[in-house]
Structures are given as structure tokens and as C-alpha cells.
Amino acid sequence: MPKILFQDDGKTIEAKDGESILQAALRSGVHIEHNCGGVCACSTCHVIVEQGIDHLSPMQEDEEDQLDEAEGLTLKSRLSCQALVHGDIVVRIPLCTKGGHEH
Numbered sequence: 503m504p505k506i507l508f509q510d511d512g513k514t515i516e517a518k519d520g521e522s523i524l525q526a527a528l529r530s531g532v533h534i535e536h537n538c539g540g541v542c543a544c545s546t547c548h549v550i551v552e553q554g555i556d557h558l559s560p561m562q563e564d565e566e567d568q569l570d571e572a573e574g575l576t577l578k579s580r581l582s583c584q585a586l587v588h589g590d591i592v593v594r595i596p597l598c599t600k601g602g603h604e605h
């Protein structure tokens with residue numbers, strides 16, 4: 503099973519092949535914001551894929567549009583509810599890197 507390492511807290515979880523990063527995280531008790539419930543209508547589930555971006559499903563147009571709204575956007579950014587995992591990856595959650603101070 504593909505593994506997802508969350509760089510912020512050093513936690514590694516297992517994902518089912520073809521599961522979204524968000525689904526795998528929530529199932530394993532890792533909190534990622536998901537205001538729209540995972541239907542690509544917000545950008546709060548934004549994650550930065552530090553390694554293994556090729557192991558994710560290709561980005562679709564609606565994800566690209568929605569991702570434009572994300573805070574702290576990088577070239578390695580994905581919406582975790584839309585990116586399906588097919589191999590090991592390392593991610594960071596941008597909203598969690600501010601020492602609990604979110605706005």
C-alpha cells in the first residue's frame with residue numbers, strides 16, 4: 503500500500519491505492535481542513551507535495567482553477583481531496599505550519 507509521510511509531524515500513514523490524500527489522512531486521524539467536504543469547491547485542503555508528485559493522479563482543470571485560490575500556492579501544490587495516491591509521497595500541510603496561528 504502507498505505510504506504518505508506528513509512532514510510537519512513526521513507521521514506516516516498508509517493509503518489504499520487510488521484513494522485521495524484527504525480520505526487517507528482523515529481515516530488515519532490526520533487533520534486536513536476540507537470545508538467543502540472534498541468536492542473541489544474550496545481550497546482549504548491544499549497540501550504541498552514535497553516528494554513523489556508523480557505518484558499522484560494528474561491534475562484536472564477544475565482542481566487547477568480551485569487551487570489558484572489557495573494560500574501559499576507552490577508548483578508542488580495539490581488539493582488533497584482531488585489527488586489520488588498511487589505510490590509513496592511526502593506532503594506538508596501549509597495551513598498547519600504557522601504554529602497554530604491561522605487566519
Ligand code: FES
Pocket residue numbers: 535536537538539540541542543544545546547548568581582583584
Ligand atoms: S475539500 Fe474543498 S477542495 Fe478539497
